Amino acid sequence: xxxxxxxxxxxxxxxDYIQQRSDLAHIxxxxxxxxxxxxxxxxxxxxxxxVILTAVDWxxxxxxxxxYLLNNPEMKNDINVKVFIERENAxxxxxxxxxxxxxxxxxxxxxxxxxxFPGSPGxxxxxxxxxxxxxxxxxxxxxxxxxxxETYFPxxxxxxxxxxxxxxxxxxxxx
Amino acid sequence: xxxxxxxxxxxxxxxGEPIEIDPINDYFCQDLPEVEKKSSIAILEKFQNxxxxxxxxxxxxxxxxxxxxxxxxxxxxFDAYRYGIQWRPTPRQSDVFVISGYLSxxxxxxxxxxxxxxxxxxxxxxxxxxxxxxxxxxxxxxTINRLDHYIPVDVxxxxxxPRPEALLAGFxxxxxxxxEGRGEGANLYAENFEWYKANQKKIxxxxxxxxxxx
Amino acid sequence: MDPILVKxxxxxxxxxxxxxxxxxxxxxxxxxxxRVGRRHGIPFYxxxxxxxxxxxxxxxxxxxxxxxxxxxxxxxxxxxxxxxxPVIFGSNMFxxxxxxxxxxxxxxxxxxxxxxxxxxxxxxxxPHSAIGVSxxxxxxxxxxxxxxxxxxxxxVQYQTLNISDIVAAQQGGFMHWSIMTNPLAAAAMLIAFxxxxxxxxxxxxxxxxxxxxxxxxxxxxxxLGVLQLNRAIFPIAKLIxxxxxxxxxxxxxxxxxxxxxxxxMWSVFVGVVFPRFRVDHSVRWFLGVPLLIGILAIIVTKxx
Numbered sequence: 001x002x003x004x005x006x007x008x009x010x011x012x013x014x015x016d017y018i019q020q021r022s023d024l025a026h027i028x029x030x031x032x033x034x035x036x037x038x039x040x041x042x043x044x045x046x047x048x049x050x051v052i053l054t055a056v057d058w059x060x061x062x063x064x065x066x067x068y069l070l071n072n073p074e075m076k077n078d079i080n081v082k083v084f085i086e087r088e089n090a091x092x093x094x095x096x097x098x099x100x101x102x103x104x105x106x107x108x109x110x111x112x113x114x115x116x117f118p119g120s121p122g123x124x125x126x127x128x129x130x131x132x133x134x135x136x137x138x139x140x141x142x143x144x145x146x147x148x149x150e151t152y153f154p155x156x157x158x159x160x161x162x163x164x165x166x167x168x169x170x171x172x173x174x175x
Numbered sequence: 176x177x178x179x180x181x182x183x184x185x186x187x188x189x190x191g192e193p194i195e196i197d198p199i200n201d202y203f204c205q206d207l208p209e210v211e212k213k214s215s216i217a218i219l220e221k222f223q224n225x226x227x228x229x230x231x232x233x234x235x236x237x238x239x240x241x242x243x244x245x246x247x248x249x250x251x252x253f254d255a256y257r258y259g260i261q262w263r264p265t266p267r268q269s270d271v272f273v274i275s276g277y278l279s280x281x282x283x284x285x286x287x288x289x290x291x292x293x294x295x296x297x298x299x300x301x302x303x304x305x306x307x308x309x310x311x312x313x314x315x316x317x318t319i320n321r322l323d324h325y326i327p328v329d330v331x332x333x334x335x336x337p338r339p340e341a342l343l344a345g346f347x348x349x350x351x352x353x354x355e356g357r358g359e360g361a362n363l364y365a366e367n368f369e370w371y372k373a374n375q376k377k378i379x380x381x382x383x384x385x386x387x388x389x
Numbered sequence: 390m391d392p393i394l395v396k397x398x399x400x401x402x403x404x405x406x407x408x409x410x411x412x413x414x415x416x417x418x419x420x421x422x423x424r425v426g427r428r429h430g431i432p433f434y435x436x437x438x439x440x441x442x443x444x445x446x447x448x449x450x451x452x453x454x455x456x457x458x459x460x461x462x463x464x465x466x467x468x469x470x471x472x473x474x475p476v477i478f479g480s481n482m483f484x485x486x487x488x489x490x491x492x493x494x495x496x497x498x499x500x501x502x503x504x505x506x507x508x509x510x511x512x513x514x515x516p517h518s519a520i521g522v523s524x525x526x527x528x529x530x531x532x533x534x535x536x537x538x539x540x541x542x543x544x545v546q547y548q549t550l551n552i553s554d555i556v557a558a559q560q561g562g563f564m565h566w567s568i569m570t571n572p573l574a575a576a577a578m579l580i581a582f583x584x585x586x587x588x589x590x591x592x593x594x595x596x597x598x599x600x601x602x603x604x605x606x607x608x609x610x611x612x613l614g615v616l617q618l619n620r621a622i623f624p625i626a627k628l629i630x631x632x633x634x635x636x637x638x639x640x641x642x643x644x645x646x647x648x649x650x651x652x653x654m655w656s657v658f659v660g661v662v663f664p665r666f667r668v669d670h671s672v673r674w675f676l677g678v679p680l681l682i683g684i685l686a687i688i689v690t691k692x693x
Binding site: 226229264 | 428430431435438442445606608
Binding site: 126128129130131132133137142144145147148149151152153154155158 | 284319324377
């Protein structure tokens, strides 16, 4: 994969590059060049298969990381294209023109993270959460436990133990 | 609401006259459930309960991961048919609703709809810990914790997941309950209808169906 | 007593016996299948329990008058088929309302119930009921062709449209049965019989688990009970028809039970061996070789 990365570096600004395995590389590109870069990978380099499009919430840095995992079925290797976008008013260009199924991923990201993909068909339709009015639940500042306790009538009497100390007490009560 | 097909609209009748259509009110019955009395003849009621307990038709609706535990019951190893348990494809003909595992809010909406379409007396078996107190999804943003706040439950089967044997034991327990004449979930639902409905509406934010949609 | 009153009472007795026989066979045949699969299977009286259960449901939903009448039509189709056939040959008690030309009426009653269901299901407001009914109707229409041709071939052979006469002509040993004297018509009819019984490979139209869009989807409680009663009576009535036309009829009830059970087993055996046809396949299949056999049967009986 080394020569591929070198070839890519000549025409694109690669911000960061990690070779994790011989068949898996992580490449970070800027938000502006990302869609261009991905379509180059798809059309020229043979990365025809979009494995997954997902996001990571780096709340400390104020950023979302979008992860486009692409697979090359002929070379049998994967490239993970990472794109960092701002957390406030997060928007990203849609890639549904490259892969039709990307619209579903983008719909999910819109609902779960609040990342908007203008132009993606049906991106505003509810995906799993019907009529959700709160913060998008996959954002890390959303307190899911508090929300659940307020909403879903928790049954009283539920106990929680730390597994390590609990098993220690059970197995070696005399120590 | 916000769904286009459910909004009031004016359509032209075949005669060319404009008529107003309000889908929720016009397409669905608005009657609320009523308490259905037991038969006044005790021995007849007993006989009917015996028949009901021997012919349990299960709605083929797997709501969560527990649906996989229902399938082995049809195989030669467990063979639930010998206990009079059969699977039906439509809620209209079913007696037993097996809530198999966790319920997300989206599924709960469908569950309530299916439950209300079933004909009384109807029974609910709650399978797995998730239906009792949320199980391992107790702090999730999207799964309910206590099923009995939304529909009346006859039998709980604890475990994560219970084996098919446990499910069979649950069916046996349900039979006992029916034979003793305690399987009155439908009447319980009708009596406490407002409480159940308030709980359901608290959870389901986009309520776009009639209150009791037969 | 008035003779017509006696006749009605005897007909009701026939109906009662046939109903119980049908309900038992509904339990026994799956039981046999289960035992072959090394299972216990349902109790042989399960069909009774289901019907009692359905009638003791406390609530029921209606969608209008036709919705009620649909199952009634269906049941009328089953009972009517039975009522206009001689059940036991040579017995005054169980002649029912057989008359000259009853063969044509019986053919008509085959279709009657399905049409009733079409009306009822359409009223139910179920969006897919029209698909379910049209599938059922197209398959029924398809197997009616070889069936009717076979029956007409028998009518030509015996020069009568009276079932009693056809049965009478077959008496005197199994070499006189139509299945021996007119094998082509028998072949066409027995193939159509597979479709008429609604078992595999032709049960996609009513397979409950596979296609939850068939006509009875909306029916519940007592209305479903009526349909279940019909599902007990209708197959037995058809079995008696085929027994009368092809296998020399029956002179006593035990003979009737034995013969109909064996004829039923023919559809069961075919059902367990062959996988299901889709409706479009089964229609094409019925309009192929079985139809040709039927036409051939007519030609052979007429000209040879």
